[in-house]
Amino acid sequence: MNSAALQHIIIAGGGSAGWMTAAMLASQLQGNVRITLVESDDIGTIGVGEATIPPIKRFNAMLGIAENDFLARCNGSIKLGIQFENWGAVGERYFHQFGRFAADFDYIPFPYFYLKARLDGMNTPIEQFSAAWQLASRNKFVPPNNDPRSLFSGYDYAYHFDAGRYARFLRDYATARSVVRTEGKIASVQQHAHNGFISQLVLDDGRVISGDFFIDCTGLRSVLLGQTLGVGFTDWGDYLLNDSAVAMQTSADPTLRPYTRSIAHHAGWQWRIPLQTRTGNGNVFSSRFMSDDEATSLLQRSVEGKALTEPRLIRFNTGHRKQFWQKNCVAIGLSAGFLEPLESTSLHLIQRAIMRLVSLFPSAVCAQEDIDEYNATTQLEYEQIRDFIVLHYHATARDDSPYWQYCKQMAIPDSLQQKLALFKRHGHLRIEDKELFKQDSWLAVLLGQNILPAAAAPITHVKTELDIGRTLQAMQRHLADTAATLTGHEQYLMQHCRFIAD
Numbered sequence: 001m002n003s004a005a006l007q008h009i010i011i012a013g014g015g016s017a018g019w020m021t022a023a024m025l026a027s028q029l030q031g032n033v034r035i036t037l038v039e040s041d042d043i044g045t046i047g048v049g050e051a052t053i054p055p056i057k058r059f060n061a062m063l064g065i066a067e068n069d070f071l072a073r074c075n076g077s078i079k080l081g082i083q084f085e086n087w088g089a090v091g092e093r094y095f096h097q098f099g100r101f102a103a104d105f106d107y108i109p110f111p112y113f114y115l116k117a118r119l120d121g122m123n124t125p126i127e128q129f130s131a132a133w134q135l136a137s138r139n140k141f142v143p144p145n146n147d148p149r150s151l152f153s154g155y156d157y158a159y160h161f162d163a164g165r166y167a168r169f170l171r172d173y174a175t176a177r178s179v180v181r182t183e184g185k186i187a188s189v190q191q192h193a194h195n196g197f198i199s200q201l202v203l204d205d206g207r208v209i210s211g212d213f214f215i216d217c218t219g220l221r222s223v224l225l226g227q228t229l230g231v232g233f234t235d236w237g238d239y240l241l242n243d244s245a246v247a248m249q250t251s252a253d254p255t256l257r258p259y260t261r262s263i264a265h266h267a268g269w270q271w272r273i274p275l276q277t278r279t280g281n282g283n284v285f286s287s288r289f290m291s292d293d294e295a296t297s298l299l300q301r302s303v304e305g306k307a308l309t310e311p312r313l314i315r316f317n318t319g320h321r322k323q324f325w326q327k328n329c330v331a332i333g334l335s336a337g338f339l340e341p342l343e344s345t346s347l348h349l350i351q352r353a354i355m356r357l358v359s360l361f362p363s364a365v366c367a368q369e370d371i372d373e374y375n376a377t378t379q380l381e382y383e384q385i386r387d388f389i390v391l392h393y394h395a396t397a398r399d400d401s402p403y404w405q406y407c408k409q410m411a412i413p414d415s416l417q418q419k420l421a422l423f424k425r426h427g428h429l430r431i432e433d434k435e436l437f438k439q440d441s442w443l444a445v446l447l448g449q450n451i452l453p454a455a456a457a458p459i460t461h462v463k464t465e466l467d468i469g470r471t472l473q474a475m476q477r478h479l480a481d482t483a484a485t486l487t488g489h490e491q492y493l494m495q496h497c498r499f500i501a502d
Helices: 015-029 055-062 066-071 110-119 131-136 163-175 225-228 292-302 346-359 370-393 402-409 414-428 439-448 468-484 489-496
Strands: 006-010 034-039 077-079 081-085 091-097 156-160 178-185 186-191 199-205 208-210 213-215 233-235 244-251 259-264 268-274 279-287 312-315 320-321 328-332
Touching: 006 015, 006 233, 015 034, 015 163, 055 066, 055 346, 066 163, 066 370, 081 131, 091 131, 091 439, 110 312, 110 439, 110 468, 131 468, 156 163, 163 178, 163 312, 208 402, 213 225, 225 328, 268 292, 279 292, 320 370, 320 439, 346 370, 370 402, 370 414, 370 439, 414 439
Parallel strands: 006 034, 006 213, 034 178, 081 259, 213 328
Antiparallel strands: 077 156, 081 091, 186 199, 199 208, 233 320, 244 279, 244 312, 259 268, 268 279
């Protein structure tokens, strides 16, 4: 092995971030680098990342994990999107679907034709043209059709699952591939005098764990990158007000819905996440506008089913570390940043950080060019996701509380302001190739929260040979009629991946 090659990677912290990292590095490095994960059973994890987005399927597939086995082991269910309630206005709801709307035709993206029809007086909500919504609204699920000509080939799906079980599932995977788990609390972190690189973790019982590359998965404490290396934090609290959540579990909903619910209230919103045998519930709120006691009381009053756990209060700061990789340390998970759970991006950011590290995998030298590329790409990713989340709060007609008045009137990032200005003219959306949320996701939220362009794109006015209304009506009817015949979500789970309790 090259003398400059990494010999020993230390992962500080477990939970989803630590064990996702350990599992993927074990798979990719194939025993050529030692991997040790240090965690303590006495230190709890946030453990409420129960809703995901579609790229998690690719992560699991890269590990060779069979979907049905994973769902059965992790109490999983299917997620076709998110139903937003009371966001644009109280009493309104819309659906952010996974995947595209209908299909493009006449070499023009479908949304342009839909927007023209909508501006010409058609009042059919755009979700009616989503296969994912047609399935979700009927509590149905089948995997997408592989035929690209089918309107049922363009939707996507993700999962709801028990985050603690997922971490244990990946721990079994990683330790079977030579990852060494060390139980213990980190008492101090030692650095090399000549370059400041981290050299050792000293545990509270005096044991010393030495390595040449360190991954910080210590959660919000950011023990390595934040506390030891002194990397500061960029706070986005002015854009994203929520800094607290109360979480609890209740008994399973009799209707096992294949989607997450996000229910806005006067100072934040509540999640409802259906697993096979229970429901995850949470109240995400701003401590500037709601007290802990009020948040807890609101959650307890509004949950459905029998309470299985006591409410648990969680504090967080929205933003990210000013660098995600410094010297020989990369932060992954909450130690790197947090963008609140509204669009279920927490596990995705972990996944992307791991794969970016694999792509830029360093030698023991840790070249500054690689570090700079990692940091710049990760920063852009956080900013793009931030803008999409801020959109939900800012694009609202709600002014019924000081919280929503602030959101409606707050200054927003220039990048989001430019995107909104472009859309409001002719319905154009500028989406970069590597952005997580594509055109159809932005369109779902914009239209769901009553933001329409002033006029249709000029190109649509010359398509006079098309009967746009009739074409859209045929698409909508086909989607609805087909969805009505397909398998129920709960039936699908019971047939293929019924939960296996430990």
